[in-house]
Amino acid sequence: MDWSAWHDQYEVADSWMARRLQTVQAQVRAALSDAPAGGLKVISLCAGEGRDLLDVLVGHPRRNDVRARLVELDPRNTAAAMERADRAGLRQVDVVTGDASLIDHYEDTAPADLVLVCGVFGNITDADIEHTIAACSQLCKTGGAVIWTRHRAAPDRVPLICEWFEAHDFEPRWLSAPDAGFGVGMHRFVGTPQPLRRGTRLFEFIGYDVLRQTVAEESESGVVLRGRSSGRFAVRPSPED
Structure with a gap:
């Protein structure tokens, strides 16, 4: 997958990607507006070109309060994000x-x-989704928010993602409609932040194209994609085998 060219779909009027971006931006805008007065810290995982945050900050009254850390692997995307911010x-x-x-x-x-x-949960295994959600208690302050996305194609994991967030002391604040064509959610952390454990790997970014192919192969071979080992994914025999 070319993750730089992938962003071109944002330019297609009324595409699901353009609508999802607008939805995420609306939630980012609301989260910043609702945050307490003073400095604000923002973290973005697999940030791409940073459009979900940077385009909101441009005209937001809290723009000068925000200190943000965007992390992205593709240097073409980070170059675009830096240009956008500058x-x-x-x-x-x-x-x-x-x-x-x-x-x-x-x-x-x-x-x-x-x-x-955003753009993470559809590209990693279920086990890594849960692992990443659990680690959000190291990334998010009490009262802080997590905004996330996940496609709603079968198997629809959005309900399970919501359960995992709630199991780790995150309260649901907003969720896109089931028929929106995508999943966007916001959860607020009501627990106590955990110390950041250096060296932790949250997930392995596999890619939705590879995951979909694996799902197709599972249906034919009777194996399931599960588990995590040092951030790696494994195809293991199903319980029925």
């Missing part, structure tokens, strides 16, 4: 070219007022 005069935005799954990248910003996990 053009808007967003001097407190730190764009990092690196592996967003390594929690060490967020040490200077966590716990944050807002954590963006």
Whole structure:
């Protein structure tokens, strides 16, 4: 998958990607507006070109309160994000070219007022989704919000994602309609932030195209994709085998 060219779909009027971006931006705008007065810290995992946050900050009254850390592996995307931030005069935005799954990248910003996990959950295994949600208690401050996305194609994991967030002390604040064509959610952390455990790998970014192929192969061979081992994914025999 070319994750730079992938962004071109945002330019297609009324595409599901354009509508999802607008939905995420609306929730980012609301989260920033509802945050307490004073400085705000924002973390974005697999940030891409940073459109979900940077385009909101341009005209938001809290723009100068925000200090953000965006982490993205593709240098073409980080170059676009840095240009976007520079053009808007967003001097407190730190764009990092690196592996967003390594929690060490967020040490200077966590716990944050807002954590963006957009474009991640559809590209990793179920076990890594749950693992990442659990680790959000290291990234998010009490009262802070996590905004996340996940497609609603079968198997629809949005209900399970909501259950996992609630199991880790996150209260549901907003969820897109089931027929929206995508899933966007916001959960607010009501627990106590946990110390950031350096060296933790949150997930392995596999890619939705590879995952879909694996699901197709599972249906034919009777194996299931499950488990995690040092961030790696494994195809293991199903319980029926």
